[in-house]
Amino acid sequence: MSSKRRFAVVTDSTADLPDEWRARYGIEVVPLKVIFGSETFRDRVDITDDEFFRRLSAATKLPTTSAPSPGEFAEVYRRLAAEFDACISIHLGAQLSATVESAKLGAQAVDGFRVEVIDSETVTMPIAFLCKVAAESESLEAASAAVRARVPKARVLALLDTLRYLEMGGRLSRAQAMIGTMLDLKPLLLVADREIKPVDRVRTRSRAVSRMADYFRGELPVEHVAVMHAQAPDEAEAIAKGLRELLPGQEIPIGKIGCVLGTHTGPKALGVVYIKK
Amino acid sequence: MASRRPAGVDGPLFKQALLGSLTWLSANHEEVNRLNVFPVPDGDTGTNMLLTLQSAVEDIRESNAAEVSKIAKLASHGSLMGARGNSGVILSQIFRGFARAVEGKSSLTPRELADAFEEAANAAYRAVNKPTEGTILTVAREAGRAAAAAASEVDATVPGVIAAAAGGARAAVTKTPSQLQILRDAGVVDAGGFGLQIILEGMLKTFEQAETFHIDMVAPKPKAAQVALDLPEGGWGYCTEFLIEGAALDVDVIRGEIEALGNSVLVVGEPELVKVHVHTDDPTRVITLAGGFGKLLKLNVGDMSTQHKRILDSEGAAGRPPRANGVGLVAVVAGSGLVDIFRGLGVDAIVEGGQTMNPSTQDMLTAVDGVPYDEVVLLPNNGNVVLAASQVRGLTKKKVHVIETHSVPQGVAAVVAFRPERSGGENVETMKAEAARVQTIEVTHAVRDTRSNGLKVKKGDVIGLVNDKLEFAGGDYAEVVNKALGKLGPDAYELVTVYRGQGASDEELAQLESAIRSSFPGLEVEVQQGGQQHYPFILSVE
Numbered sequence: 181m182s183s184k185r186r187f188a189v190v191t192d193s194t195a196d197l198p199d200e201w202r203a204r205y206g207i208e209v210v211p212l213k214v215i216f217g218s219e220t221f222r223d224r225v226d227i228t229d230d231e232f233f234r235r236l237s238a239a240t241k242l243p244t245t246s247a248p249s250p251g252e253f254a255e256v257y258r259r260l261a262a263e264f265d266a267c268i269s270i271h272l273g274a275q276l277s278a279t280v281e282s283a284k285l286g287a288q289a290v291d292g293f294r295v296e297v298i299d300s301e302t303v304t305m306p307i308a309f310l311c312k313v314a315a316e317s318e319s320l321e322a323a324s325a326a327v328r329a330r331v332p333k334a335r336v337l338a339l340l341d342t343l344r345y346l347e348m349g350g351r352l353s354r355a356q357a358m359i360g361t362m363l364d365l366k367p368l369l370l371v372a373d374r375e376i377k378p379v380d381r382v383r384t385r386s387r388a389v390s391r392m393a394d395y396f397r398g399e400l401p402v403e404h405v406a407v408m409h410a411q412a413p414d415e416a417e418a419i420a421k422g423l424r425e426l427l428p429g430q431e432i433p434i435g436k437i438g439c440v441l442g443t444h445t446g447p448k449a450l451g452v453v454y455i456k457k
Numbered sequence: 458m459a460s461r462r463p464a465g466v467d468g469p470l471f472k473q474a475l476l477g478s479l480t481w482l483s484a485n486h487e488e489v490n491r492l493n494v495f496p497v498p499d500g501d502t503g504t505n506m507l508l509t510l511q512s513a514v515e516d517i518r519e520s521n522a523a524e525v526s527k528i529a530k531l532a533s534h535g536s537l538m539g540a541r542g543n544s545g546v547i548l549s550q551i552f553r554g555f556a557r558a559v560e561g562k563s564s565l566t567p568r569e570l571a572d573a574f575e576e577a578a579n580a581a582y583r584a585v586n587k588p589t590e591g592t593i594l595t596v597a598r599e600a601g602r603a604a605a606a607a608a609s610e611v612d613a614t615v616p617g618v619i620a621a622a623a624g625g626a627r628a629a630v631t632k633t634p635s636q637l638q639i640l641r642d643a644g645v646v647d648a649g650g651f652g653l654q655i656i657l658e659g660m661l662k663t664f665e666q667a668e669t670f671h672i673d674m675v676a677p678k679p680k681a682a683q684v685a686l687d688l689p690e691g692g693w694g695y696c697t698e699f700l701i702e703g704a705a706l707d708v709d710v711i712r713g714e715i716e717a718l719g720n721s722v723l724v725v726g727e728p729e730l731v732k733v734h735v736h737t738d739d740p741t742r743v744i745t746l747a748g749g750f751g752k753l754l755k756l757n758v759g760d761m762s763t764q765h766k767r768i769l770d771s772e773g774a775a776g777r778p779p780r781a782n783g784v785g786l787v788a789v790v791a792g793s794g795l796v797d798i799f800r801g802l803g804v805d806a807i808v809e810g811g812q813t814m815n816p817s818t819q820d821m822l823t824a825v826d827g828v829p830y831d832e833v834v835l836l837p838n839n840g841n842v843v844l845a846a847s848q849v850r851g852l853t854k855k856k857v858h859v860i861e862t863h864s865v866p867q868g869v870a871a872v873v874a875f876r877p878e879r880s881g882g883e884n885v886e887t888m889k890a891e892a893a894r895v896q897t898i899e900v901t902h903a904v905r906d907t908r909s910n911g912l913k914v915k916k917g918d919v920i921g922l923v924n925d926k927l928e929f930a931g932g933d934y935a936e937v938v939n940k941a942l943g944k945l946g947p948d949a950y951e952l953v954t955v956y957r958g959q960g961a962s963d964e965e966l967a968q969l970e971s972a973i974r975s976s977f978p979g980l981e982v983e984v985q986q987g988g989q990q991h992y993p994f995i996l997s998v999e
């Protein structure tokens with residue numbers, strides 16, 4: 181199938197692309213890296229999600245994460261150039277990571293191969309949705325237009341079990357969140373418009389989950405939706421069940437939050453991610 | 458100065474009468490305090506009424522007004538500003554009703570005095586949402602009725618009317634236990650009603666005694682409830698307060714000129730005496746201006762900027778950005794840990810107070826006026842502060858929402874729900890709903906032997922209050938808390954937050970935590986340092 185396509189689709193490991201879609205559409209995934217002390221792991225290549233969260237909870241210091249190097253991107257593009265005329269490369273939001281920058285530099289290093297690098301402005305499965313949209317497009321131009329039109333509509337609604345990891349990682353200022361630090365609050369956050377915005381703060385997890393569902397209902401209609409979790413499969417399944425009742429006929433996959441995002445969310449994070457219509 | 462048998466009540470005589478009330482109440486307020494229904498340490502009724510009456514009388518001392526209406530008006534205003542606790546607020550409403558009834562009158566006949574007493578009681582009833590019989594309200598009404606009956610006599614006199622009012626009050630106080638179960642259980646009469654009886658008796662003494670009272674104030678000085686502001690940088694100026702004494706002072710003209718020099722302006726009074734309160738950047742100009750109208754008395758200038766700066770320095774609060782919805786938050790809180798928690802959640806100003814130290818309406822007004830927002834949500838966080846807090850609404854130009862939080866957990870729940878991007882109205886709705894959802898358990902020691910709510914309690918026993926109601930007594934904290942949690946039905950809840958007070962040791966805390974965890978494994982337990990006095994533990998269950 182993929183050999184008939186005139187363009188390839190590339191993303192990175194933070195898209196949390198379901199294996200099934202990866203196989204179905206032949207999407208290339210470039211791994212970011214997660215570094216525990218002196219040990220470096222390629223996200224989802226050298227380390228599984230389960231292994232990562234086991235290490236994260238045992239770690240005394242937060243791991244660091246790093247974008248793929250331009251050379252790593254160049255290597256992938258060079259390989260694809262043998263088979264395709266062009267590719268669309270959709271990545272983790274540039275406000276959060278240097279991945280987009282790396283991809284652009286990598287593309288410049290490969291002569292005669294057109295690479296359309298797209299800043300998704302978001303994280304996790306909305307990137308996978310954009311990849312799916314691209315893969316189902318007729319041409320690179322159509323894919324690029326369809327993806328760019330959806331970038332401003334991508335949303336990640338995340339419920340963290342604690343703000344600790346996000347704060348330690350420097351991704352959220354206290355003032356920005358107006359979230360008290362004395363009490364152990366459950367923050368509900370929205371990634372939209374290149375920002376992480378606090379939506380609500382709640383004292384207990386079950387109420388936070390119902391707030392998340394309430395907020396999502398206010399965002400309908402949506403084109404794509406998925407439920408994400410970090411080591412909380414049962415809760416994710418329960419949320420998905422509720423969404424399936426709300427949106428009969430809609431495909432609602434359950435995705436696992438990977439290492440890079442997981443470093444900032446910490447374990448037990450839950451999310452509803454979607455592309456607004 | 459007062460004649461022995463005055464024909465009518467004029468300004469000087471009413472002033473003497475009020476000073477007599479104050480003397481008598483300061484001599485007896487401990488008696489009133491002892492009539493605490495609940496054996497818990499909380500805002501004492503006698504002290505609250507005394508501080509309110511002190512504030513009522515404060516400005517009167519300086520006044521030589523000949524008309525009773527002017528003295529009554531000053532008392533009404535002063536008591537409103539100084540109102541503390543529920544009984545203090547009701548007392549201020551009694552003064553208000555009295556002042557309205559005597560408006561424009563220079564002297565009162567016995568009939569007019571009795572009418573004013575009756576109108577005072579009516580005003581107090583109107584001020585309360587759900588009037589309860591067997592309280593200060595009943596006592597005020599019965600005093601008014603007795604006064605009216607005495608005024609109908611052919612040879613009615615002013616002392617006769619006051620004596621009848623005091624007698625009516627005394628009889629009504631005696632009956633309060635038959636009207637209220639909680640009084641009967643505790644074996645006491647109603648404290649607020651008794652306080653009013655003492656105030657009327659103090660008036661009567663003024664008329665009965667040949668000489669006027671030797672006015673020697675031994676009343677406790679109110680601990681100035683500290684208003685700690687957390688404001689953006691900028692000119693916040695000086696809180697400037699004084700009285701202007703003169704002749705033919707025009708209140709409106711003075712107000713107009715003062716308003717041009719600052720904000721939070723309050724100018725009230727009479728042609729002979731005007732009270733001024735203003736927050737200004739230039740107190741010297743205000744004082745010079747006011748000095749042109751008359752003689753200045755009781756001048757008091759407080760530097761709010763310094764206070765503000767000190768707070769900024771000590772906390773390193775690097776100027777929060779102004780809030781999108783333009784709504785400020787003010788909370789009444791006591792205990793260093795709890796103050797930090799409320800600040801951390803975004804509260805702009807804290808009025809220190811709560812259980813045993815009920816802040817006055819004025820304390821809360823100052824805090825509300827001090828925050829840089831025109832709309833303010835005020836959280837009393839204590840049942841006995843709610844009514845005084847609601848009075849703030851009528852005293853400021855700002856739009857004030859009072860969320861009737863009765864406890865620290867309710868206050869925390871309300872503040873957690875506050876969202877800066879939502880309007881004041883929307884926030885108030887959700888904050889109310891969240892406050893109502895949380896359950897409160899307060900743990901303390903009984904301050905005396907009593908029976909309450911079918912429970913026999915000995916002084917020193919550990920007692921547990923569930924949502925303000927005394928429910929359990931026992932030997933140790935863990936036992937009482939477990940009983941209280943059992944009553945609430947732990948299956949319906951997820952999280953217990955324990956606010957540890959000053960009286961709780963590390964060991965007691967550890968015992969409490971492990972007791973909750975082993976009895977209710979389904980509940981998450983979070984411990985916070987509250988630092989509150991008198992209550993070793995306050996628990997929030999949600």
